[in-house]
Amino acid sequence: MAYFKNLTDKIPQLLSLLDKDERWLILVNADPDALASALALKRIMVRRVMDVGIGNVNEIMRPDNLAMVRLLRIPLQKVTSNLIVQYDRFALVDSQPHHHPMFQEIKFSLVIDHHPVSQDHPVSAEFQDIRPGYGANSTILTEYLYNLKIRPGKLLATALVYGIKTDTQSFERPFADTDIKAFKYLTKFYNSSLLQKIIRSELHKDWLKYFCQAFKKVKFLGNGLGVCLGNVESPDILVILADFFLQIHNISWDMVGGVYDNKLIVIFRGDGLRRDIGKLAAKMFANYGPAGGHKAMARAEILLENLNNMHPQQFMWHRFYCVRSKKSIKRKESSLACCKE
Numbered sequence: 001m002a003y004f005k006n007l008t009d010k011i012p013q014l015l016s017l018l019d020k021d022e023r024w025l026i027l028v029n030a031d032p033d034a035l036a037s038a039l040a041l042k043r044i045m046v047r048r049v050m051d052v053g054i055g056n057v058n059e060i061m062r063p064d065n066l067a068m069v070r071l072l073r074i075p076l077q078k079v080t081s082n083l084i085v086q087y088d089r090f091a092l093v094d095s096q097p098h099h100h101p102m103f104q105e106i107k108f109s110l111v112i113d114h115h116p117v118s119q120d121h122p123v124s125a126e127f128q129d130i131r132p133g134y135g136a137n138s139t140i141l142t143e144y145l146y147n148l149k150i151r152p153g154k155l156l157a158t159a160l161v162y163g164i165k166t167d168t169q170s171f172e173r174p175f176a177d178t179d180i181k182a183f184k185y186l187t188k189f190y191n192s193s194l195l196q197k198i199i200r201s202e203l204h205k206d207w208l209k210y211f212c213q214a215f216k217k218v219k220f221l222g223n224g225l226g227v228c229l230g231n232v233e234s235p236d237i238l239v240i241l242a243d244f245f246l247q248i249h250n251i252s253w254d255m256v257g258g259v260y261d262n263k264l265i266v267i268f269r270g271d272g273l274r275r276d277i278g279k280l281a282a283k284m285f286a287n288y289g290p291a292g293g294h295k296a297m298a299r300a301e302i303l304l305e306n307l308n309n310m311h312p313q314q315f316m317w318h319r320f321y322c323v324r325s326k327k328s329i330k331r332k333e334s335s336l337a338c339c340k341e
């Protein structure tokens with residue numbers, strides 16, 4: 001039996017679409033899984049069409065994504081109307097046309113994705129392969145490479161490994177058996193030092209100042225802690241700090257807030273053992289904006305105009321003490337004063 005699913009129907013259909021006289025552009029909303037998928041599709045197309053490029057619709061900011069693009073030499077171009085007119089055909093990977101306004105303006109000939117299909121937005125591409133059961137789109141592309149007998153080179157294999165690793169959160173999120181198979185298969189060809197280098201590129205040098213601020217402002221709350229920064233360049237630094245503080249011995253949960261894009265964003269992290277951090281996030285902020293998550297990870301985003309004229313830091317702590325004193329009221333049946341909702 002073949003190691004991967006047999007794509008006997010799909011392969012001829014895909015190949016019949018590729019023409020030596022046509023230029024293809026593969027579009028992505030760039031994240032590691034999308035970038036790896038695009039690189040794999042480019043590898044499949046490269047000698048079968050006149051030219052193939054990769055275009056990203058979003059700005060790439062995360063340091064690990066930037067490291068991936070640089071170290072794995074992914075030739076990316078920002079999508080503009082000028083770029084679009086240089087190509088004849090368009091492919092989309094790890095997304096569907098309705099996922100981004102810029103995709104909606106393009107007629108795609110090929111879509112390969114693993115997100116759920118929407119009845120309201122059926123995909124109309126000539127060639128489509130959408131498999132929502134898969135943890136990563138990189139897995140689908142690995143199956144194509146295998147079926148086409150293309151052995152992935154070091155850079156492509158490393159990209160696909162990282163795509164699977166990030167989309168499945170190292171197999172902590174739902175995944176299919178074939179995601180594991182693809183991962184195992186690709187590790188024969190990848191470069192572990194390159195992968196480690198990408199994984200470790202979590203921080204921009206400029207972000208170190210947020211650590212200083214956080215160390216000065218952190219408040220310990222029993223077995224948890226909280227900190228609220230001012231404006232931050234990216235909400236990713238809040239995630240990094242929240243993950244960082246959870247490494248402290250005897251700290252079982254934390255919350256890290258900051259202001260970005262006219263919103264107070266609070267990232268919650270917990271050890272997932274006793275306290276349900278998703279519930280805490282919802283109790284604190286659900287009346288003010290999207291807030292919630294699961295036992296170990298949660299997030300809240302509140303527009304600054306909804307902070308009841310309070311400073312973001314003041315608002316975060318105010319909501320925390322409201323929730324906490326309510327809990328203690330329940331426990332002690334005392335009549336401690338609490339804020340009005």
Ligand SMILES: [Mn+2]
Binds near residue numbers: 034114136
């Ligand atoms: Mn994906």
